[in-house]
Amino acid sequence: MDHQHLCAKCKALTLDDFEDGYLHSLVSYLLNQEDKNIGPCSLCALLLWSLRFDKTYLRNNSEDEVHLFLNPPPKHTYAKLQCIDVIVSSRTVSGFGWGPRGYDEPWHVGPPDSRYDIRRGRLTIYSERGSVNEANFKYRPLLENSQSAACFSLAKQWLDNCLQNHGSACQSGAKKLPTRLIDVGDSSMLPRLVITSQQYLPDPESTRYVALSYCWGRSTFLTTTSSNIGDFMTSIPWETIPKTIQDAIIVTRELGVQYLWADAFCILQGHDDAAYSDWQKESTNMHHIYQGACLTLSAAHGAHANEGLFHQRKIEPVQPCALQRSPKYPVKILVGPEPPHLLPHLEPLNTRAWTLQERLLSNRILSYGTAGLRWMCHQSLHHETAPKLGHQGFCIMETSNPGVESATVKRLQKDSPQWMLTEWKTIVEHFTQRNLTYITDKLPALSGLAQMAQNSCKDTYLAGLWLSELPQQLMWVHRGKRTQLGTTYNRQSQYRAPSWTWASVDGRVEFLHGYESLPEIVTTCSLTIEDTQHPRAMQKQPLKIFGVMRTLPSIRYEHSAKYYGGAEPVTDWISYSDALRTYLDDLKALPESQVRDTPDSPRMLLRPVLLFLGSKMVSEGASISGAFLDVSSYTINHLCSGSSAVCLLFSVVREE
Numbered sequence: 001m002d003h004q005h006l007c008a009k010c011k012a013l014t015l016d017d018f019e020d021g022y023l024h025s026l027v028s029y030l031l032n033q034e035d036k037n038i039g040p041c042s043l044c045a046l047l048l049w050s051l052r053f054d055k056t057y058l059r060n061n062s063e064d065e066v067h068l069f070l071n072p073p074p075k076h077t078y079a080k081l082q083c084i085d086v087i088v089s090s091r092t093v094s095g096f097g098w099g100p101r102g103y104d105e106p107w108h109v110g111p112p113d114s115r116y117d118i119r120r121g122r123l124t125i126y127s128e129r130g131s132v133n134e135a136n137f138k139y140r141p142l143l144e145n146s147q148s149a150a151c152f153s154l155a156k157q158w159l160d161n162c163l164q165n166h167g168s169a170c171q172s173g174a175k176k177l178p179t180r181l182i183d184v185g186d187s188s189m190l191p192r193l194v195i196t197s198q199q200y201l202p203d204p205e206s207t208r209y210v211a212l213s214y215c216w217g218r219s220t221f222l223t224t225t226s227s228n229i230g231d232f233m234t235s236i237p238w239e240t241i242p243k244t245i246q247d248a249i250i251v252t253r254e255l256g257v258q259y260l261w262a263d264a265f266c267i268l269q270g271h272d273d274a275a276y277s278d279w280q281k282e283s284t285n286m287h288h289i290y291q292g293a294c295l296t297l298s299a300a301h302g303a304h305a306n307e308g309l310f311h312q313r314k315i316e317p318v319q320p321c322a323l324q325r326s327p328k329y330p331v332k333i334l335v336g337p338e339p340p341h342l343l344p345h346l347e348p349l350n351t352r353a354w355t356l357q358e359r360l361l362s363n364r365i366l367s368y369g370t371a372g373l374r375w376m377c378h379q380s381l382h383h384e385t386a387p388k389l390g391h392q393g394f395c396i397m398e399t400s401n402p403g404v405e406s407a408t409v410k411r412l413q414k415d416s417p418q419w420m421l422t423e424w425k426t427i428v429e430h431f432t433q434r435n436l437t438y439i440t441d442k443l444p445a446l447s448g449l450a451q452m453a454q455n456s457c458k459d460t461y462l463a464g465l466w467l468s469e470l471p472q473q474l475m476w477v478h479r480g481k482r483t484q485l486g487t488t489y490n491r492q493s494q495y496r497a498p499s500w501t502w503a504s505v506d507g508r509v510e511f512l513h514g515y516e517s518l519p520e521i522v523t524t525c526s527l528t529i530e531d532t533q534h535p536r537a538m539q540k541q542p543l544k545i546f547g548v549m550r551t552l553p554s555i556r557y558e559h560s561a562k563y564y565g566g567a568e569p570v571t572d573w574i575s576y577s578d579a580l581r582t583y584l585d586d587l588k589a590l591p592e593s594q595v596r597d598t599p600d601s602p603r604m605l606l607r608p609v610l611l612f613l614g615s616k617m618v619s620e621g622a623s624i625s626g627a628f629l630d631v632s633s634y635t636i637n638h639l640c641s642g643s644s645a646v647c648l649l650f651s652v653v654r655e656e
Helices: 027-035 042-050 052-060 149-165 243-254 273-283 286-292 354-361 424-431 444-457 467-473
Strands: 022-026 065-071 083-089 118-127 180-183 192-195 209-213 259-261 295-298 321-323 333-336 364-369 372-377 381-383 476-483 486-488 508-511 520-523 544-547 549-551 554-556 573-576 580-584 604-606 609-615 627-630 636-642 645-650
Touching (some): 027 042, 042 333, 209 286, 243 295, 273 444, 354 424, 354 444, 467 609
Parallel strands (some): 209 259, 209 295
Antiparallel strands (some): 065 083, 180 259, 321 333, 476 486, 476 508, 636 645
């Protein structure tokens, strides 16, 4: 960039020249610049790079014109400047009009893309950090390494701004310190483990610490155990610390914070009684740990604990070049390749189930991602290349472009005590799309969120469902788990939850909407959030429902090619009364005494019981006749839904 070479056409160009469109040259001029032995013009090389997927067309149409447009157009909008559109067209093309798109998005310029003689490219405009009119530009250059001093300075700037200016919006209530923390010290000393109740802290309420959210991965690494905790309270050997936690210690030091919480060192690990007891206790304190942290460090791009936070960024083969200054733009303006695409929902960390509650419980997050640093708090969202994005606050599901808020992804209104219960079904739907190393962690991995919701709303938590919303929340559908061999519908091979809750199945679940709930919950089980850590405590929990029931002689759950006289593929649904569909989640769980399986007829389930949970057909004031059903006495095999009703399908055998 400092050694750029510009041709005679590009040497005097300023940003002003592109406001009304600028005829740069013919395509042949760009191609000739590329072939020069003395080195091509830096800006011409960028223009060709933006059109790199149309090289064959360019060589066959070398007399086409190359037009450059500043976008969004300053004369039509006050939006921040983002890019230069490169449009190649034949000389007969006219009508380069502007067409607005979504908020804060580049406009459409020129003729429709359907024209055969139009080719498009795009270059991004970058303002140097700290320049006079920096606020007029959306993007900043991506720094080469996330461990650079500039990255640390940017992260500290975001944190200090939030602490000083966002007030109570980004603060939690009364803070309870974690049981243990890592004292990171400085670069001249080794980190050590401290027990907060034994550590002299002048003001525990104002003691700041950073929490780490990261993927463990499959590889083993050094952790705190009951045998080495005494040694770690003196010092933790640096070379034995996993790379991600090493980097987190470095970031914590650079931010001027003394303490770090990382589960591998702050919770006892292992298979002994002390480790098991400590994990049971600490796993229910996640709401205190992540809510109380002044910042959560997110190792978004790391698939395992030895991958680290820092990495060298991918640099495009062409480098940005600087335009001439002008009275309107008196600072250094860079033109270069588009910034990396922001795809946080595809980062390894955001595919893990445990990390969803870690993100939603946090007040501030600094994320080290593939595409750069990201900052998120209740008042602002920043990206290393795009500070001050319009979207503010936390979403349950990360969007592909956080600069544009999706209509289907609502921001969390965390200033309302009811926000957790209001969004619980959405939280569960996204949670069940994520992966767990140990499937028995399904309820523990949400226990922090559940505890926070229970503290604020005083509702009763029932193994993944809430008493106040139970009739509606029982209407869930098992969508299964996608694998390379197809979609599987498995129930728990090892008991972890009652069969009436979504936590009893593997894979994705969805809640049904638009149905009026029918049953009355007569008695409920006596579960606590702590019980979700102990599957045995949840066995044989009674849930008695009064509602409409139907017993059928049989119900077909598999199509037969012989029966229908043709080769028809087997599906996992059947039709009932022309309006009802059942989703069979585990055919192997059906008892043999209730299955008819003969060569000359379709497979059938015998004597199933239907309990209707909801309907779109119930009129106001209509009476409903029904019967008592003790749900704990039956195995729930399916959830049924149709255009007019939704019900549970039971087998008539008792659970063992």
